[in-house]
Amino acid sequence: MGIFRSDExxxxxxxxxxxxxxxxxxxxxxxxxxxxxxxxxxxRPQSVGGFVSSAEPIEVPDELVKVVKKxxxxxxxxxxIRAVETATAKAFPGxxxxxxxxxxxLMRAGDGITERSNxxxxxxxxxxxxxVPLEEIRAFYERHNLPVxxxxxxxxxxxxxxxxxxxxxxxxxxxxxxxxxxxxLDLPAAExxxxxxxxxxxxxxxxYHFRGQPLxxxxxxxxxxxxxxxxxxxxxxxxxxETVAITRGTLTSSEDGRVWLGYSAVEVAEAYRRRGLGxxxxxxxxxxxxxxxxxxxxxQVIASNKAGRALYTKLGFIEHHRHRYARRES
Numbered sequence: 435m436g437i438f439r440s441d442e443x444x445x446x447x448x449x450x451x452x453x454x455x456x457x458x459x460x461x462x463x464x465x466x467x468x469x470x471x472x473x474x475x476x477x478r479p480q481s482v483g484g485f486v487s488s489a490e491p492i493e494v495p496d497e498l499v500k501v502v503k504k505x506x507x508x509x510x511x512x513x514x515i516r517a518v519e520t521a522t523a524k525a526f527p528g529x530x531x532x533x534x535x536x537x538x539x540l541m542r543a544g545d546g547i548t549e550r551s552n553x554x555x556x557x558x559x560x561x562x563x564x565x566v567p568l569e570e571i572r573a574f575y576e577r578h579n580l581p582v583x584x585x586x587x588x589x590x591x592x593x594x595x596x597x598x599x600x601x602x603x604x605x606x607x608x609x610x611x612x613x614x615x616x617x618x619l620d621l622p623a624a625e626x627x628x629x630x631x632x633x634x635x636x637x638x639x640x641x642y643h644f645r646g647q648p649l650x651x652x653x654x655x656x657x658x659x660x661x662x663x664x665x666x667x668x669x670x671x672x673x674x675x676e677t678v679a680i681t682r683g684t685l686t687s688s689e690d691g692r693v694w695l696g697y698s699a700v701e702v703a704e705a706y707r708r709r710g711l712g713x714x715x716x717x718x719x720x721x722x723x724x725x726x727x728x729x730x731x732x733x734q735v736i737a738s739n740k741a742g743r744a745l746y747t748k749l750g751f752i753e754h755h756r757h758r759y760a761r762r763e764s
Contacts, residue, residue, distance in 0.1 A: 517688035524662040525684035553583040582762035612751035695723030695731040
């Protein structure tokens, strides 16, 4: 948890607080509960089911607080985190996916640009309890002439988090993974027409950027490669037929049998922004996913992107977990 930043919290939020134990110098303890007071920080510990309990509130003095992190209103299991990350990995296959010998880390090589296609992910059921097989991971990326990168999801990435905290790694931005359940959605008639294709055309590709930058040709080609599931390239068309907003949807499954709609590559043409097209595009993609049998949807947004988070909240998404990528410096 140390690599994840503290959040501003409010009364009623569900949080985890890592605190120093006053009677045991140097030792830390976590409390999960709901905020009763912010100043001073007072928590009511959660019950076993994750709901507000009748337990007595606990006050945590400021000098003992190490980290305060806001949690999802839901109780998220480690298996739920692994399910979303597994569905994501299937949606971005890249050039090669290979498991480490112990079957706990999935090593991914792809375009050399996007982290989700070029990092080792702790997706095995025991990955959160053992050592990171760093030498095996390093050899894999040397073979692909790529830097060593690891994905560190909260909780299931605990061994990698400890490894990174020891030094010699460069951390990427904190990313929020948001999810929502899918149900059939009724969409009213609109001025802009929604269309989804099996492959993107030049208009779709011309509009897409990764974190504000155009992708090189080889990266765009990998984006179009077949996946372990189904994908569709959605767009909104203006009345004159111009492509004004795009997104990529993927349908992949997790081990628990859920089918996930992955919602990514969202872009609205500059001249058409602030017209509600991002919301409309998202609603269309959710409806498409539900029509194709998806039970849940997920997306990723950089924690600092407040506008993006607000849009996705409007679409019914709430925070599921967070992750970061780390690159080995040498």
